[in-house]
Amino acid sequence: MMAAAAELESSLELSLGGGAGPGGLPPARSRIFKIIVIGDSNVGKTCLTYRFCAGRFPQRTEATIGVDFRERAVTIDGERIKIQLWDTAGQERFRKSMVQHYYRNVHAVVFVYDMTNLASFQSLPSWIEECKQHLLANDIPRILVGNKCDLRNAIQVPTDLAQKFADTHSMPLFETSAKSPNDNDHVEAIFMTLAHKLKSHKPLMLSQPPGSGEMHLKPEPKPAMTCWC
Amino acid sequence: MAVRGRRAGHRDYDSKKKRKEAEIQQALSSDPIDVATLRRMAISEGGLLTDEIRRKVWPKLLNVNTDDLPLPPGKELREDNKDYQQVLLDVRRSLRRFPPGMPDEQREGLQEDLIDIILHVLKRNPQLHYYQGYHDIVVTFLLVVGNRLATALVEKLSTHHLRDFMDPTMDNTKHILNYLMPIIDQVNPEVHDFMQSAEVGTIFALSWLITWFGHVLSDMRQVVRLYDFFLACHPLMPIYFAAVIVLHREQEVLDCECDMASVHHLLSQIPQDLPYETLISQAGDLFVQFPPSELAREARQHAERMAASTFKDFELASAQQRPDMVLRQRFWDRLRGEERTKSVLTKPRTNRLVKLAVMGLTVALGAAALAVVKSALEWAPKFELQIFP
Numbered sequence: 001m002m003a004a005a006a007e008l009e010s011s012l013e014l015s016l017g018g019g020a021g022p023g024g025l026p027p028a029r030s031r032i033f034k035i036i037v038i039g040d041s042n043v044g045k046t047c048l049t050y051r052f053c054a055g056r057f058p059q060r061t062e063a064t065i066g067v068d069f070r071e072r073a074v075t076i077d078g079e080r081i082k083i084q085l086w087d088t089a090g091q092e093r094f095r096k097s098m099v100q101h102y103y104r105n106v107h108a109v110v111f112v113y114d115m116t117n118l119a120s121f122q123s124l125p126s127w128i129e130e131c132k133q134h135l136l137a138n139d140i141p142r143i144l145v146g147n148k149c150d151l152r153n154a155i156q157v158p159t160d161l162a163q164k165f166a167d168t169h170s171m172p173l174f175e176t177s178a179k180s181p182n183d184n185d186h187v188e189a190i191f192m193t194l195a196h197k198l199k200s201h202k203p204l205m206l207s208q209p210p211g212s213g214e215m216h217l218k219p220e221p222k223p224a225m226t227c228w229c
Numbered sequence: 230m231a232v233r234g235r236r237a238g239h240r241d242y243d244s245k246k247k248r249k250e251a252e253i254q255q256a257l258s259s260d261p262i263d264v265a266t267l268r269r270m271a272i273s274e275g276g277l278l279t280d281e282i283r284r285k286v287w288p289k290l291l292n293v294n295t296d297d298l299p300l301p302p303g304k305e306l307r308e309d310n311k312d313y314q315q316v317l318l319d320v321r322r323s324l325r326r327f328p329p330g331m332p333d334e335q336r337e338g339l340q341e342d343l344i345d346i347i348l349h350v351l352k353r354n355p356q357l358h359y360y361q362g363y364h365d366i367v368v369t370f371l372l373v374v375g376n377r378l379a380t381a382l383v384e385k386l387s388t389h390h391l392r393d394f395m396d397p398t399m400d401n402t403k404h405i406l407n408y409l410m411p412i413i414d415q416v417n418p419e420v421h422d423f424m425q426s427a428e429v430g431t432i433f434a435l436s437w438l439i440t441w442f443g444h445v446l447s448d449m450r451q452v453v454r455l456y457d458f459f460l461a462c463h464p465l466m467p468i469y470f471a472a473v474i475v476l477h478r479e480q481e482v483l484d485c486e487c488d489m490a491s492v493h494h495l496l497s498q499i500p501q502d503l504p505y506e507t508l509i510s511q512a513g514d515l516f517v518q519f520p521p522s523e524l525a526r527e528a529r530q531h532a533e534r535m536a537a538s539t540f541k542d543f544e545l546a547s548a549q550q551r552p553d554m555v556l557r558q559r560f561w562d563r564l565r566g567e568e569r570t571k572s573v574l575t576k577p578r579t580n581r582l583v584k585l586a587v588m589g590l591t592v593a594l595g596a597a598a599l600a601v602v603k604s605a606l607e608w609a610p611k612f613e614l615q616i617f618p
Binding site for chain 1: 315318319322323324325358360361362364397398399400402403428430432433435436439440444490493494497
């Protein structure tokens with residue numbers, strides 16, 4: 001019973017522990033990318049975020065009540081960046097009054113549906129609408145992730161349908177499996193692509209006061225696998 | 230020597246336990262049943278001690294007649310039930326809540342029972358709405374008292390203590406969460422101010438509140454101990470207990486980086502070795518020192534426009550004339566009256582940094598505990614009103 005909780009916790013400890021600088025110096029303050037992960041119940045939001053932050057598929061997960069938080073530090077072009085993933089409850093009643101606090105200062109949104117559950121794909125428009133209401137800025141990067149692509153015999157959402165939808169909403173589409181990451185797009189690659197995009201996109205929240213003036217960022221080459229237009 | 234000391238301690242515990250068991254038995258066999266004593270027993274050190282006692286006492290705390298239990302719910306409930314899919318998803322994933330050594334077959338049987346109980350209660354009470362986490366409460370009752378009794382207890386609980394969480398929206402739940410920061414502020418303004426500047430919000434305590442900590446505690450013994458306490462108390466007690474946990478971790482909180490993510494993460498990971506008996510006692514004391522009526526105004530300021538809509542909901546709901554609604558309406562009417570007086574007085578905040586005084590809830594249950602028990606009657610099933618005239 002405790003294993004699951006301890007396991008989930010370790011993903012953060014891992015990343016926080018990794019943040020310490022060499023020689024006992026306090027770690028250099030790094031930029032933080034805050035990403036919110038939304039979608040219907042049981043599409044695999046917790047598993048995807050856990051896979052990225054802890055590097056493996058959690059043994060068992062339970063319904064997320066409210067909002068969970070996971071984090072991982074990565075290095076992109078020599079810069080240390082903290083990626084914060086906010087994992088939200090899927091049940092509709094939690095969205096309305098509970099989750100909006102966590103949309104604040106979000107840098108990117110990940111919409112998740114379950115490729116083996118058509119209904120979870122069909123509720124995407126309402127998630128997108130909701131997201132629009134919470135986020136004032138329109139230019140926040142958003143991506144669409146179809147999860148559970150390893151369950152080949154149960155697929156209900158064909159790729160071309162999903163791609164069409166993604167195109168209509170100007171989002172890149174990824175099909176993946178948190179459980180079996182060798183299938184299609186690697187979870188790691190998806191979040192890293194997003195991080196690259198964020199890094200090159202615009203200045204983000206700094207956890208140190210700006211003013212050093214040295215924040216000139218090289219624009220990232222677009223990853224071949226996605227289309228950001 | 231150490232061994233002898235331990236033995237003596239053990240003997241002492243055993244004799245205390247025996248005494249308490251006898252007292253509970255006596256309360257159960259008196260005519261009419263001495264529910265006030267049962268409440269005190271459920272709150273005081275160790276709670277109701279064993280599941281065997283819980284099976285007898287929990288129904289009394291909820292005023293459920295055990296001679297006339299509903300038949301076990303049938304499978305036909307699963308057809309066109311709007312909540313069935315969500316319940317199914319949540320129950321299937323709730324493996325962690327069953328004892329680790331339980332054979333799969335037995336666990337799967339219980340999971341089916343769990344689904345049936347939930348759907349049964351929802352079907353009979355169309356005003357109630359399922360929420361993720363409700364299953365964490367129901368499973369506790371199922372494991373302790375079994376299928377049929379659990380159905381009756383959960384139904385009563387859902388129309389009383391859990392009623393606010395089961396509204397069509399979570400606005401009332403949010404309103405209850407708004408009590409958390411004012412309670413913390415009363416005891417330790419530094420922690421309060423730190424949390425405010427971190428903008429941590431209160432969602433870290435959401436699962437604590439709506440599952441009565443069933444979702445976050447690993448040890449079933451701790452869970453049922455808390456259920457003893459909450460069943461005997463005012464429905465807002467879980468939010469006082471949440472505050473006490475935060476206050477207990479004061480140093481960790483203040484040592485944390487002052488941002489939403491760090492504080493949210495720290496607080497949402499509940500330590501598994503909390504001193505429960507002490508915390509229960511402190512929560513009771515806090516309740517007595519800062520009763521909900523006193524905190525209501527501050528909670529409302531915290532919530533801004535929450536209050537009006539909440540009250541409207543109450544008015545609408547009470548129009549249905551359900552008995553629990555009438556009780557609640559009375560409570561809110563009185564509360565509003567008190568507030569009107571208070572806002573005129575605009576009392577300065579003289580009571581910042583009040584030390585938590587342990588009034589001995591754990592040992593003797595004096596006047597303070599009586600107040601906790603008494604206030605529970607505001608919401609409790611009405612049969613007991615004659616006990617405290």
